[in-house]
Amino acid sequence: MDQLHRQASQSRSSKSGGNNGGNASTPALGNSELAELLLQQAAREEGVDDNELLFGTHPDQFWFAEDGDDKDTTTTTRPTQEEDLPGLRPKHEGKEYEDFTDGTAFVKGANDEHAVDPNDVKQGALGDCYLIAGMAAVARADPKLIEKLIKDNGDGTYDVSLYIRPHRRGYPRKVTKTVDSRLAVKYSGKPLYAGYGDKEDGKTELWTALIEKTLAQHKDSYDLISGGNIGKGGFSYAGTNELLTGKIENYFSTDGMDSDEALLWIDIALEEGNPVTASTRNLKDDPDLTREANAQNVYWNHAYAPMSVDLDAETVDLQNPWGSSHVENLSGEDFIKYYRNIRIGG
Amino acid sequence: MNALLYAIFAVACGTGPAPVPPVKAPVIEEIDETTVGDLDGVRVPMGNVTHGEYTLPDGTTKTGDICSLVIPGRERGGGVFVGAGSVVEVDGTKWKVLAVDNPTEGLGSVRLQKLD
Numbered sequence: 271m272d273q274l275h276r277q278a279s280q281s282r283s284s285k286s287g288g289n290n291g292g293n294a295s296t297p298a299l300g301n302s303e304l305a306e307l308l309l310q311q312a313a314r315e316e317g318v319d320d321n322e323l324l325f326g327t328h329p330d331q332f333w334f335a336e337d338g339d340d341k342d343t344t345t346t347t348r349p350t351q352e353e354d355l356p357g358l359r360p361k362h363e364g365k366e367y368e369d370f371t372d373g374t375a376f377v378k379g380a381n382d383e384h385a386v387d388p389n390d391v392k393q394g395a396l397g398d399c400y401l402i403a404g405m406a407a408v409a410r411a412d413p414k415l416i417e418k419l420i421k422d423n424g425d426g427t428y429d430v431s432l433y434i435r436p437h438r439r440g441y442p443r444k445v446t447k448t449v450d451s452r453l454a455v456k457y458s459g460k461p462l463y464a465g466y467g468d469k470e471d472g473k474t475e476l477w478t479a480l481i482e483k484t485l486a487q488h489k490d491s492y493d494l495i496s497g498g499n500i501g502k503g504g505f506s507y508a509g510t511n512e513l514l515t516g517k518i519e520n521y522f523s524t525d526g527m528d529s530d531e532a533l534l535w536i537d538i539a540l541e542e543g544n545p546v547t548a549s550t551r552n553l554k555d556d557p558d559l560t561r562e563a564n565a566q567n568v569y570w571n572h573a574y575a576p577m578s579v580d581l582d583a584e585t586v587d588l589q590n591p592w593g594s595s596h597v598e599n600l601s602g603e604d605f606i607k608y609y610r611n612i613r614i615g616g
Numbered sequence: 617m618n619a620l621l622y623a624i625f626a627v628a629c630g631t632g633p634a635p636v637p638p639v640k641a642p643v644i645e646e647i648d649e650t651t652v653g654d655l656d657g658v659r660v661p662m663g664n665v666t667h668g669e670y671t672l673p674d675g676t677t678k679t680g681d682i683c684s685l686v687i688p689g690r691e692r693g694g695g696v697f698v699g700a701g702s703v704v705e706v707d708g709t710k711w712k713v714l715a716v717d718n719p720t721e722g723l724g725s726v727r728l729q730k731l732d
Contacts, residue, residue, distance in 0.1 A: 394651065
């Protein structure tokens with residue numbers, strides 16, 4: 271194993287905590303494990319990728335001792351959150367958590383006006399577009415509101431606040447949880463759910479993933495914050511704008527609304543610095559309309575964050591929480607046809 | 617070199633069972649409707665699941681459950697509609713669509729297998 275690979279393996283070993291938290295210790299190499307490694311090495315020399323091998327044990331969990339390794343037995347222990355890590359979606363069982371040791375809450379991108387920027391958001395493999403689009407909307411309306419939600423403790427943990435209703439008819443209250451920077455990852459090592467934002471000077475921006483994780487922490491599970499599950503388990507969800515700002519948001523159905531009115535509501539919200547999101551209708555039973563909508567980057571049962579309105583041209587641009595495939599120059603008529611509501615925060 | 621390694625393996629195992637070379641596991645990824653999947657490190661969003669015509673690698677068309685995959689470089693028009701048996705290329709790697717799940721309730725999904 272070359273030095274680089276060895277360092278990466280050591281790093282990964284110390285990062286992998288699984289769902290139970292804590293640092294994994296490096297297992298000793300027995301005969302059968304050595305044999306397995308040799309077989310894997312032989313397979314690699316025949317051109318087989320690591321990802322294509324069936325491992326009894328992942329090779330990154332092993333490393334070979336070298337001269338001097340026994341001289342320094344100290345290990346750096348980063349504090350971890352007290353609560354168990356939230357469960358993953360059932361279909362993602364087996365994915366691991368990894369500590370983003372280079373993580374920080376906010377990083378100002380090269381062309382960004384603020385460290386918190388709407389372009390930081392990137393939805394992952396979780397159906398929580400309502401949350402990610404809401405984060406983009408609040409970031410666009412007032413970046414400082416997002417900054418106030420997260421306190422970086424400087425030790426790999428963060429105090430993250432959300433505004434939660436104690437019950438359906440109660441006013442949202444600020445509830446703070448301490449989470450660490452361990453995030454579920456894909457095989458590529460990238461976050462499985464919300465992605466990271468900017469990267470500068472060796473720092474990776476995590477605010478989106480931290481807020482998503484904190485909400486999952488409130489429900490003990492990422493699966494329970496996915497789309498239709500957010501209201502389950504006695505959790506009183508009344509909109510992402512409220513969740514992030516504590517202010518009651520207004521809900522406008524587009525049924526019966528004309529396109530001019532819809533665009534005007536959005537334009538006023540953007541002008542006044544209020545967070546605004548819009549969700550699409552369910553077009554499941556209409557394949558032709560689905561294709562027509564998809565062709566304009568409008569996907570049904572999806573939430574977006576309006577970016578700008580051109581009242582003269584009667585068009586609207588909307589940010590897709592994927593971080594790509596944004597909607598551009600959508601006519602007011604098509605907006606009414608595809609979108610079922612507008613949510614405006616206070 | 618490999619023969620030597622297999623020999624070392626035999627010694628390491630002592631009198632254990634005969635060595636069995638590693639088996640290639642198929643790489644299969646699943647992406648849910650309106651979420652973003654990861655195909656070999658490339659972010660690939662999946663749009664909506666619906667019903668309609670799609671094209672197989674041999675050029676023939678078929679009708680069935682389809683979904684739109686928004687593949688980098690082919691985002692124009694909202695993505696590519698694929699169904700079971702379709703093959704798409706993502707950053708130089710080919711992926712075969714194994715199935716498109718179109719449930720009556722909840723999110724649909726697509727399963728893809730990486731081709732060699």
